[in-house]
Structure formats: structure tokens, C-alpha cells
Amino acid sequence: MSALFQYQFLRHALAAALLASLACGVVGSYVVVKKLVFISGGISHAVFGGLGLAYFFGLHPMIGVIPFSLLAAWGIGGISRRSRVSEDAAIGVLWAVGMALGVVLISLRPGYAPDLFGYLFGNILTVGRPDLAVMALLNGAIIVATVVFYRDFLALCFDEEFARVVGVRTGLIYNLLLALIAVTVVILIRVVGVILVIALFTIPASIARRLTSSLKLMMALAAVLAFLFTLGGLWISWTADLPAGAATVLLAGAVFGCFGLAQSFFSTFR
Amino acid sequence: MKTSAAESAVELDGVHLRLDGKAVLSDIRLALPRGVFLGIIGPNGGGKSTLARVMLGLIKPDRGKVAVFGRPPEEAFGRIGYLPQAPELDRRFPISVREAVLLGRLGLRRRGRLGRADRRAVAEALASSGLSDLADRPFGSLSRGQQQRALLARALVSGPELLVLDEPTAGIDTPAEAGFYELLNGLKGRITIILISHDIGVISSLVDWIACLNVRLFCHESPEILPEDLQRVYGCPVDMIAHGVPHRVVARHRQR
Structure with a gap:
């Protein structure tokens, strides 16, 4: 505990964990109930292209990546809804092309890419004040959008066709949801990295869904779980000297597995 | 503009729709006055659900005019109630x-x-x-x-003011189905209802008008189904066992 007050980077890590958990509790719940897991994976990997772009032009990686991640999200959304290419194929293409673009752009820039590994797998211990400011701002945007459009999102996720009949502008709302996913990916990059993002989107929300039948409660529970996982990962990383992002995901995965086993055990022997 | 257009709950004029190169709806014409209960029957794949979705503005037809209360259907939300076919919720x-x-x-x-x-x-x-x-x-x-x-x-x-029901009783058991139709019977005459069903017997005991759909629409301003129309849309003679025995389903389950 004393380490917490002693080291600034730990305080920053804690703040980052809190902000990331809020975002992935809220947006992860939508991802899970609307079954957008694969799309989210595509967006998060495509965002790596944006990181390469930001790095190539010498922009701050968190800020430079925002327009690109929105573009990737709407690109995937547009392709999957309109084109003749089947949706999962389109996502797969953007997934890999985004990654490849990032790698090429980073290797084009002369010199050593300092924190490449950190963007791929996260490094919560190197989160700085500017990162935190961006994360807080993006979180604010997510919360505002969720509060204002809560019913529209609910209608879209529950029954999209009916939502259209009652006048919800589903195309717009769907794109807004994809934008929230993209923004959450940006928030989570520093915590678990683009490759592991999908775990924090899905695991806390999936556990939370089994515990409640209210979407609002599911979001709150998922946020709490995500926070516990990130804290646990941080602690494991601190004591065992392991990468925090991977430790977080492994911890979340283990809890998810135990939870599933326990649930099937109780439902079998009740 | 004719005054009757404003009085129609649903008006379809020369609606054509092709999906994947195949004609799904062809020259659909319908002027449904307010307060009428219309039943639409027809074989599977005959375009029943598609027609409902066209009326609701969910699909744009290739040609033809769709009007709900005299306006494009997407401007009529709040005035339409919709029960989709076995929604995959x-x-x-x-x-x-x-x-x-x-x-x-x-x-x-x-x-x-x-x-x-x-x-x-x-x-x-x-x-x-x-x-x-x-x-x-x-x-x-x-x-x-x-x-x-x-x-x-x-x-x-x-x-x-308009209720569109697409196979509302598919997959539910018979007592529940009877209860469902009783609910509908209570609404009859108060609002315009369009009921899509494959259950010819039940439909003819409930509705004011009946229409048969198989790419083309044959509409009757009475609940009587003409055998030749059925033959035309189904492509083979159809035995109308339940016809002339109205309220069969509802009555049988009331006795329990």
C-alpha cells in the first residue's frame, strides 16, 4: 500500500485502470449483447494501423489514433452492412490489413520503435498525465452518449427491425455504437494493448450478464469486474514481475472459466 | 389528389420488388380503408413477410407507391404497431x-x-x-x-392506428394461440389490423377482408376465400376444411 503513495506511476496506473474499467463495462456490455465481439476485434486490430500512422507523423499516439480508429470502425460497419462481401470476411480483411499497415509505417520511420510492444500488449505502468487526460475525456464522451441514447441503443441491440419501425434512426445509432467501441479501444490501448483489448470487452460483460437481467446493472457489474481484473493484473505484475496487460487477461480468463464451471456445476446438481 | 388516398390506412400502388434477381412482389395493389381487419395468406416464400416489411418502410420497393395514412411509411412511426415474425431475440x-x-x-x-x-x-x-x-x-x-x-x-x-402482425402464433401452443386471437378479436373494428398467417381456418373466422399472396396479391373485400384464388396462389387445390366453421379454435379451447 505504501508503494502506492511512493510511486507516481502506480497512482497513474490506478487511475488508468479505473478509467479503462468504466469504458469497457459500459461499451463491453453493448458489445456482448449485440454480439459485436468479432467487429470489436477487427476495430482494435485495425487501430494498430492508426498507431503506425501517428508514429510515422510524430503525433501523440493516443490522439493520432482517434480519427483512424473511428474510420476503421465505420469502415467495418459500412462494409459489413452494405457490401456483398460477407461480414466476417470483411472484418478479417480489415483486421489483418490494419495490423500490416501499422507494422509497415513503423518500420518506415528510421530509428528504433520505442514502445511497440507496449501498444500491442499494453503497459499500464507507463501511462502518463497526457494519456490520462485523453482517457478521461473519451470516457466522458462515452458516458454522455450512453446516457442520452440509452433507449436507442437498447432498442437497437434488442430488436433492430422493431427499432426502425418506431422511428429509431438505427443506421446512425449503430454507427455511434461502433464509434464508442473505437473510442474504448483507444482508452484500453495503454492498459492491455490492441491485441488483448477484446478480452476486457468480453470477459467482464459476459460474467456480468449471467448475474443480472438489467442492462444498467450489467454495465456497472462489468465495470467493477474489469477494475478488479486490472488491479489484480497489476498486483500480479508487481509481485511476479510479469507484463501487466497479459496478467490482467489471464486473471480475467481464469475467473471466467471458474465462473462458467461453477455455474454449470450448480445447474447440474441442483 | 383523390380524397380516398387520405382515408386509406395502407395504400399500395403497382409495387414491384425483386430480390437477388427473383421477383418477390409483382404489381401489388391494395387500398385498405381504416378500421378494416385484413388477413393475408399464402404459401411459404410467397412474399408475405416481405410485403409486411414494404408496408412498414423497412424495404424500399423497386417500383410503385407505398403510403401509410397517405404518407410514406417511415413518417408514420408512432402510428404503426408491429409484431415481427418469430423474432430471433x-x-x-x-x-x-x-x-x-x-x-x-x-x-x-x-x-x-x-x-x-x-x-x-x-x-x-x-x-x-x-x-x-x-x-x-x-x-x-x-x-x-x-x-x-x-x-x-x-x-x-x-x-x-395500424397493427401489422406477421405469423404471430407460429411456434406457440394451441391454448396460447386461442388467447392471442381473442385479444385480436377485442381490437377488431377499433384499429386497422393486418394479420399474416398460414392458418386459413382461423384467419377467415376473424378478418373482414382476406387476401392471398404469392408474388401477386388477390384481395377480397370479404372474409370469403374463393377456392380458385387459393388454387391460383398455392398452385394446387387446397382443402378448406375449416371454412364455414367459424371460431373453431377459440370455441374448442373455451370448453376446457
Whole structure:
């Protein structure tokens, strides 16, 4: 505990964990109930292209990546809804092309890419004040959008066709949801990295869904779980000297597995 | 402009639609006055659901005019109640029955908010569907028949002037089905209803008008189905066992 007050980077890590958990509790719940897991994976990997772009032009990686991640999200959304290419194929293409673009752009820039590994797998211990400011701002945007459009999102996720009949502008709302996913990916990059993002989107929300039948409660529970996982990962990383992002995901995965086993055990022997 | 256009609940004029190169709807003409209960029957793949979706503005036809209350259907939200065909709703979706029904009020809201009047309307709709006790249960925990009743409540909670039901009793058991048709019978005459079904017997005992659809629409301004029309749309003679024995389903289950 004393380490917490002693080291600034730990305080920053804690703040980052809190902000990331809020975002992935809220947006992860939508991802899970609307079954957008694969799309989210595509967006998060495509965002790596944006990181390469930001790095190539010498922009701050968190800020430079925002327009690109929105573009990737709407690109995937547009392709999957309109084109003749089947949706999962389109996502797969953007997934890999985004990654490849990032790698090429980073290797084009002369010199050593300092924190490449950190963007791929996260490094919560190197989160700085500017990162935190961006994360807080993006979180604010997510919360505002969720509060204002809560019913529209609910209608879209529950029954999209009916939502259209009652006048919800589903195309717009769907794109807004994809934008929230993209923004959450940006928030989570520093915590678990683009490759592991999908775990924090899905695991806390999936556990939370089994515990409640209210979407609002599911979001709150998922946020709490995500926070516990990130804290646990941080602690494991601190004591065992392991990468925090991977430790977080492994911890979340283990809890998810135990939870599933326990649930099937109780439902079998009740 | 003719005055009759404004009086029609639904007007279709020369509607054509092709999907994947195949004609699904061809030269559909219909002028449905307000307050009429129309049944649409026809073989599977005959375009029944597609026609419903065209009327609701969910699909744009290639050619022809679609008007709901004299305006494009997408401007009529809040005035249309819709019960989609066996909607593939996630049983684990975290939503209560009450919240699911409340979504039916979205077309009426002002400035994005739902208020006390909306909650009262939901409570009334749940009560008239006999679901008050289940209001706070998860939607997915209801039986198939209860879910359909909840979805009917969702379609009715906005007080629609037009109700479109697409195979509302598919997959539910017979007592639930009879209860469902009794609910519809109570609405008859008060609002315009379009009921799509494959159950010819039940439909002819309920509706005012009947139409047969198989790419083309044959509409009768009476509940009588002509055998030659059935033969035309189904492509083979159809035995109308239930015809002339109205209220068969409802009556049989009342006796239990």
C-alpha cells in the first residue's frame, strides 16, 4: 500500500485502470449483447494501423489514433452492412490489413520503435498525465452518449427491425455504437494493448450478464469486474514481475472459466 | 389528389420488388380503408413477410407507391404497431418484460425522453395482455406464448392506428394461440389490423377482408376465400376444411 503513495506511476496506473474499467463495462456490455465481439476485434486490430500512422507523423499516439480508429470502425460497419462481401470476411480483411499497415509505417520511420510492444500488449505502468487526460475525456464522451441514447441503443441491440419501425434512426445509432467501441479501444490501448483489448470487452460483460437481467446493472457489474481484473493484473505484475496487460487477461480468463464451471456445476446438481 | 388516398390506412400502388434477381412482389395493389381487419395468406416464400416489411418502410420497393395514412411509411412511426415474425431475440438479453414493452413507446417520445405517461401506458398494455405479474421478470424467462403476448403489448403500447402482425402464433401452443386471437378479436373494428398467417381456418373466422399472396396479391373485400384464388396462389387445390366453421379454435379451447 505504501508503494502506492511512493510511486507516481502506480497512482497513474490506478487511475488508468479505473478509467479503462468504466469504458469497457459500459461499451463491453453493448458489445456482448449485440454480439459485436468479432467487429470489436477487427476495430482494435485495425487501430494498430492508426498507431503506425501517428508514429510515422510524430503525433501523440493516443490522439493520432482517434480519427483512424473511428474510420476503421465505420469502415467495418459500412462494409459489413452494405457490401456483398460477407461480414466476417470483411472484418478479417480489415483486421489483418490494419495490423500490416501499422507494422509497415513503423518500420518506415528510421530509428528504433520505442514502445511497440507496449501498444500491442499494453503497459499500464507507463501511462502518463497526457494519456490520462485523453482517457478521461473519451470516457466522458462515452458516458454522455450512453446516457442520452440509452433507449436507442437498447432498442437497437434488442430488436433492430422493431427499432426502425418506431422511428429509431438505427443506421446512425449503430454507427455511434461502433464509434464508442473505437473510442474504448483507444482508452484500453495503454492498459492491455490492441491485441488483448477484446478480452476486457468480453470477459467482464459476459460474467456480468449471467448475474443480472438489467442492462444498467450489467454495465456497472462489468465495470467493477474489469477494475478488479486490472488491479489484480497489476498486483500480479508487481509481485511476479510479469507484463501487466497479459496478467490482467489471464486473471480475467481464469475467473471466467471458474465462473462458467461453477455455474454449470450448480445447474447440474441442483 | 383523390380524397380516398387520405382515408386509406395502407395504400399500395403497382409495387414491384425483386430480390437477388427473383421477383418477390409483382404489381401489388391494395387500398385498405381504416378500421378494416385484413388477413393475408399464402404459401411459404410467397412474399408475405416481405410485403409486411414494404408496408412498414423497412424495404424500399423497386417500383410503385407505398403510403401509410397517405404518407410514406417511415413518417408514420408512432402510428404503426408491429409484431415481427418469430423474432430471433436473444433469450439471455438483459431486459425485463416492462422495459421491452416500453421500447414500443419510442416512436412517441418528445426530446428523447420517456416519462410517466409512457410508464402508465406500459402498465396498461401489460395488464390487458395479462402479463402484469411477469412485468419485472427477464424477457427471456417467459414462455414462447407469453413472449408473443409481451411483443403484442409492445406493438400496442403506442396506441397505434395500424397493427401489422406477421405469423404471430407460429411456434406457440394451441391454448396460447386461442388467447392471442381473442385479444385480436377485442381490437377488431377499433384499429386497422393486418394479420399474416398460414392458418386459413382461423384467419377467415376473424378478418373482414382476406387476401392471398404469392408474388401477386388477390384481395377480397370479404372474409370469403374463393377456392380458385387459393388454387391460383398455392398452385394446387387446397382443402378448406375449416371454412364455414367459424371460431373453431377459440370455441374448442373455451370448453376446457
